Amino acid sequence: xxxxxxxxxxxxxxxxxxxxxxxxxxxxxxxxxxIFHFALNRNSLSGQVAAGVFTVTLLFAALLAVNRLFVAxxxxxxxxxxxxxxxxxxxxxxxxxxxxxxxxxxxEVIAVxxxxxxxxxxxxxHSLPALMLILLLADIAFAVIGTFVSAIAINTRxxxxxxxxxxxPLLLPALIATARGIGPLLSPHATGSPPAKWLAVLALYxxxxxxxxxxxxxxxxxx
Amino acid sequence: xxxxxxxxxxxxxxxxxxxxxxxxxxFFYAPLDAExxxxxxxxxxxxPLAIVSLVGYCLGGVFxxxxxxxxxRVWDMRSYCxxxxxxxxxxxxxxAGSIWAKASWGHWWVWSEPTLVSYxxxxxxxxxxxxxxxxxxxxxxxxxxxxVFAVVCGAFVPVNFIVVRLSVEYVHPxxxxxxxxxxxxxxxxxxxxSLLAFGLLFATLMKYEMLAKETRIETRRLRRSLLGDDAVRxxxxxxxxS
Amino acid sequence: MSALFAEAPALPLHTAxxxxxxxxxxxxxxxxxxxxxxxxxxxxxxxxxxxxxxQVEEREHLATKSxxxxxxxRELDDPATPFLSTENDNEIHSHVGxxxxxxxxxxxxAAAGEGGEQ
Numbered sequence: 001x002x003x004x005x006x007x008x009x010x011x012x013x014x015x016x017x018x019x020x021x022x023x024x025x026x027x028x029x030x031x032x033x034x035i036f037h038f039a040l041n042r043n044s045l046s047g048q049v050a051a052g053v054f055t056v057t058l059l060f061a062a063l064l065a066v067n068r069l070f071v072a073x074x075x076x077x078x079x080x081x082x083x084x085x086x087x088x089x090x091x092x093x094x095x096x097x098x099x100x101x102x103x104x105x106x107x108e109v110i111a112v113x114x115x116x117x118x119x120x121x122x123x124x125x126h127s128l129p130a131l132m133l134i135l136l137l138a139d140i141a142f143a144v145i146g147t148f149v150s151a152i153a154i155n156t157r158x159x160x161x162x163x164x165x166x167x168x169p170l171l172l173p174a175l176i177a178t179a180r181g182i183g184p185l186l187s188p189h190a191t192g193s194p195p196a197k198w199l200a201v202l203a204l205y206x207x208x209x210x211x212x213x214x215x216x217x218x219x220x221x222x223x
Numbered sequence: 224x225x226x227x228x229x230x231x232x233x234x235x236x237x238x239x240x241x242x243x244x245x246x247x248x249x250f251f252y253a254p255l256d257a258e259x260x261x262x263x264x265x266x267x268x269x270x271p272l273a274i275v276s277l278v279g280y281c282l283g284g285v286f287x288x289x290x291x292x293x294x295x296r297v298w299d300m301r302s303y304c305x306x307x308x309x310x311x312x313x314x315x316x317x318x319a320g321s322i323w324a325k326a327s328w329g330h331w332w333v334w335s336e337p338t339l340v341s342y343x344x345x346x347x348x349x350x351x352x353x354x355x356x357x358x359x360x361x362x363x364x365x366x367x368x369x370x371v372f373a374v375v376c377g378a379f380v381p382v383n384f385i386v387v388r389l390s391v392e393y394v395h396p397x398x399x400x401x402x403x404x405x406x407x408x409x410x411x412x413x414x415x416x417s418l419l420a421f422g423l424l425f426a427t428l429m430k431y432e433m434l435a436k437e438t439r440i441e442t443r444r445l446r447r448s449l450l451g452d453d454a455v456r457x458x459x460x461x462x463x464x465s
Numbered sequence: 466m467s468a469l470f471a472e473a474p475a476l477p478l479h480t481a482x483x484x485x486x487x488x489x490x491x492x493x494x495x496x497x498x499x500x501x502x503x504x505x506x507x508x509x510x511x512x513x514x515x516x517x518x519x520q521v522e523e524r525e526h527l528a529t530k531s532x533x534x535x536x537x538x539r540e541l542d543d544p545a546t547p548f549l550s551t552e553n554d555n556e557i558h559s560h561v562g563x564x565x566x567x568x569x570x571x572x573x574x575a576a577a578g579e580g581g582e583q
Contacts, residue, residue, distance in 0.1 A: 148375070152368055156358035166355065166372070169348035170379060173386035180390060201386055212378055216371045219291055246493075265485045268492065315492065322484045424496075431503050438510040445517040449524070 003087040007095035012102065014072070021068055022106050025061040029111040032057040033118045044120035051182035054115055055175055058104075058138070061111070063164050065103050066146040069096055070154040079221065093147060093217040101143040108135055123192070127185035130194035134181045137202040141174035144206065148213045151220045170209075177201040231430050238423040245413070245420040253413035262326040265319055267413055271421040272316035273342060277380055279309030279425055280349060284377015287370035299366040302373050304432045306352055308425055313346050334391075341387035348376055 015021055036053045037043070045053060073079050082092060112131070116124045124131070145167055153163035181198035184190060249267045256263035283306035290298035320342065324333045334340060355372055359365040 152355070152372065155364065155368070156355065157360070158354070158358045162351070162355055162358060165351045166348070169344055169351075170375070172344050173383055176386055176390050197389065201389065205382065205386070208378070208382060212375055216291075216374060219367055219371050222367075246489075261482045262485050265488060268488060319488055322488055325484065428499075431500075431507070435503065435507055435510070438507065438514055442510060442514050442517060445514070445521055449517060449520055 003091035004094040007092060008098050011095065011099040021065050022103050025064050025103065025107045026110040028064060029057050029061050029107065030114050032060055033115060037119065046122050047187040048183040050119065050121040050186040051179045053119065054182065055179040057111065059171070059175060061107055062104060062142045062146055065100055066150045066163055066167060067160050069100060069147060069150040074154050083221065089218045089221050090214055092221060093213060097143040097147040100146050101139050104139040104142055121186040122188045123190040124186060127190050127192045130185050130192055131182060134178060134194055134199065134202065137199065137206060138174060138178040140206045141171065141202065141209065144209045144213050145170050151217065173205050174202060177205065231434065234423065234427050234430065238420065238427045241416065241420040241423050245417040248413040248416050253410050254407070265323045265326065267417045269316055269319035269323055271418040272312050272319060274418060275421045275425045276309040276312035276316055279305050279312065280345065280380050281377045283309065283373045287373030287377065290366065290370040296366065299370060300433055300436065302370060304429045306349060306373060307432065308429045310346070310349050312425060313342065317342055317346060337388040337391040341384045344383055344387065345380055348379065
C-alpha cells in the first residue's frame with residue numbers, strides 16, 4: 001500500500017509540475033464537443049444521443065492518458081528500479097490505475113460543464129448526482145482496463161497502436177453500460193434517478209476486471 | 224509422430240465420418256422449416272460454428288493459464304493454435320450469421336440480434352491477438368504477454384455476451400434464439416450431430432496446425448545442428464510461437 | 466419457435482436460398498482445399514524430418530565409435546529454452562532412438578529468438 005501511495009504521489013506531482021496530460025485531455029474533450037456539433041448539425045442534444053456523444057468523448061480523452069501512462073517508467077528506467085525493489089509488483093497497478101482515475105475525474109470536472117454549455121442537454125443539472133455516480137464507475141473501468149492495456153502495450157513495438165486496439169473491445173461493455181445509463185438522465189423528462197440495471201453492470205464489470213488485472217499484472221512487469 | 228499431438232489419425236477419421244453424417248442429416252433428414260423453408264438450413268452451419276469458436280476462445284484462455292503456471296512452451300503453442308482456429312471459425316460463423324440475417328430481415332447486418340453483435344465484438348478483440356504477438360520480439364515475453372491476453376479475453380467472452388444481450392431492446396422477435404425444447408426431434412438430431420462434427424473438426428484442425436509447427440521447429444533445429452547455421456534461413460518477425 | 470416466426474415480417478426467401486446453398490458448398494470446398502494443402506505440406510515435412518533424424522542418428526553412431534565426449538542434453542532442462550517442454554523432449558528422443566541429442570542441440574537457438582512459421 002505504501003509503495004502504491006508513493007508511486008501515485010510521484011505521478012501526481014509529475015503531472016502537476018509538467019501539466020501535460022490533463023490539460024490535453026480537457027482540450028481534446030472541448031474540441032470534440034465542437035466537432036460533434038458540426039458533425040450532427042444540432043444546437044442541443046438530448047437523451048441517448050447526448051449520452052453517446054459524451055461517452056465517446058470521454059473515451060477519446062481516456063485513450064490519450066492511457067498511451068502516456070507508462071512512458072516515463074519505460075524510458076527512464078523506472079521499471080528496472082521497481083523490479084529491483086523488494087515490493088509487491090501489483091503496487092504499480094494500483095498506483096497507475098489510481099492516477100488514471102484521478103486524471104479522468106479532473107477531466108470530468110471540466111468536460112461536464114463544457115458539455116452542458118456547448119451541447120445543452122436538458123435536465124443535466126437535475127441529474128447531476130446520478131451522472132456523477134455513473135461517471136465514477138465508468139472511470140474505474142477506464143482506469144483498470146486502461147492501465148492493464150497500457151502495461152501490455154508499453155513493451156511492444158507498436159506502442160500507441162496496440163493499446164487502443166486491445167482496449168477498445170475490452171471497454172465496450174463498460175461503454176455500453178455508461179451510455180445506456182446516462183441516456184435516461186439527459187432526456188427531457190428525466191427523473192434524476194439512475195437506471196439500476198446499468199449501475200449493476202458497470203459495478204460488476206469493474207470488479208471482474210479489477211480481479212483479473214490484479215491476478216495477471218505480475219506477469220506483465222516481470223523481466 | 225510428435226508426442227504432443229496424439230491420436231491424430233483416429234481423430235481425422237472420426238471428424239470426416241461425423242461431418243459427412245451431419246451434412247447428410249441436414250440435407251436429407253431434417254425437415255424443412257414451416258416458415259423459413261430451405262433457408263433455415265444455415266442454422267446448422269452458423270450455430271455450431273459460433274458455439275465451437277466461442278468455446279475455442281475460452282480454451283485459449285485456459286491454455287494461457289496453464290502456460291503462465293507451468294512455463295512450458297507447449298501450452299503457449301496450444302493457446303495460439305486454439306485462438307487461431309477459433310478466429311477462422313468465427314469469421315466463417317459471422318458470415319453464415321450474416322446470411323441468416325439477410326434471409327430473415329432482408330439486411331446483411333442487424334443490430335437487433337445480440338448474438339451477432341457480441342460475436343462481432345469478440346472477433347474484433349481477437350483480431351488484435353496476432354498483431355500483439357507480432358510486435359513483441361523476445362519469444363519468452365511474447366508467449367507471456369499472449370497468455371495474459373488470452374486469459375483476459377477468454378474471460379471477456381461470456382461477460383460481453385451478457386452485457387450486449389442486456390442492451391438490446393426486444394422490439395423485434397429474436398430470430399437466432401435457440402430454444403432447444405421447441406426443436407422437433409429430427410432437427411435436434413441434425414443439429415447436435417452438426418455441433419459434434421464441428422467440435423471434432425476444430426480439434427482436428429488445431430492438432431494439424433500444432434503438428435505442422437512442431438515439425439517445422441524440429442526440422443530447423445536438426446538442420447542447424449547437422450548443417451550449421453547457414454543452412455537455416457532466418458524467419459524474421461512472426462506472430463507464431465517458435 | 467414457430468410462434469416467433471409467425472410474427473416475423475414477410476421474408477424474401479427465394480432470394481436467400483441460393484446463398485445458403487452457396488455457403489455450404491463454399492465451406493466444404495474450403496475445408497477440402499485446406500486439408501489437402503495441410504496434408505501435402507505435412508507429409509513433405511515429415512519425410513524431411515525423418516531423413517534428418519536418420520542423419521543425426523548416423524552421426525551419433527559415428528561419434529560413439531570414435532569415443533568423443535558427449536553432452537548429456539541437460540541443456541534442455543533449462544526452462545528458458547523456448548522449445549517444447551523438457552520432459553517430453555526425452556520422450557521424443559526415445560521414440561526416434563536418438564540418444565544424446567544434446568550433442569546436436571545448439572543452445573544458441575534459445576538466445577537468438579528466431580520466430581516460428583506464421
